[in-house]
Amino acid sequence: MTPGTLVLLHAPQASSVAWGDLPEMLRSYGMDVIAPDVPDGGTRYVARASLIIAATAPSSPLVLVAYGAAGPLLPAVALAQRAAHRKVGGYVFVDAELPRLRRQHDHDEAEPPAPVPTDWPDAPCGYLLTHGTRKDGSIAQPDEREQAMREATLRGWPVVEHRPPSAAAQSLSELIATL
Numbered sequence: 001m002t003p004g005t006l007v008l009l010h011a012p013q014a015s016s017v018a019w020g021d022l023p024e025m026l027r028s029y030g031m032d033v034i035a036p037d038v039p040d041g042g043t044r045y046v047a048r049a050s051l052i053i054a055a056t057a058p059s060s061p062l063v064l065v066a067y068g069a070a071g072p073l074l075p076a077v078a079l080a081q082r083a084a085h086r087k088v089g090g091y092v093f094v095d096a097e098l099p100r101l102r103r104q105h106d107h108d109e110a111e112p113p114a115p116v117p118t119d120w121p122d123a124p125c126g127y128l129l130t131h132g133t134r135k136d137g138s139i140a141q142p143d144e145r146e147q148a149m150r151e152a153t154l155r156g157w158p159v160v161e162h163r164p165p166s167a168a169a170q171s172l173s174e175l176i177a178t179l
Helices: 022-028 044-055 068-083 104-108 142-154 168-178
Strands: 005-009 062-067 088-094 125-130 159-162
Touching (some): 005 068, 022 168, 044 068, 062 068, 068 088, 125 142, 142 159, 159 168
Parallel strands (some): 005 062, 062 088, 088 125, 125 159
């Protein structure tokens, strides 16, 4: 697929600095990229991210790219984009947790997970597994990421393993092209 705008969403409690030079590298490939710096985690993350996205007047279709703990928030961010009449053309999870449907015991958690609409995913999804540590300072256990990658494979999503020294931007753009 050819995206209108790539939206790079950092993990809550982090900042857009977690993406490093990836946004600029993607721009050098001719892609329109926004990497909003969402100042708040938790329940306000989705609303604030959506307001920042709207303020940039992105081109459709959007490809929402989540890093780490932003993964489970993609369906809620997409729902806000659809409500604003912006088409979401794809989703990419970069070393990210995957969205989960709410279970009965989830209401006991301190902060409930973001809702997953029943029609999600409404666009193709892909998973990018990198080999290294997360830039947002959190430590992703290889088992966590590999489990998410296996689950993405079971869902029939294209999965790419990025291995240095090739550019992460190249791996990401190739994955997006397969959506």
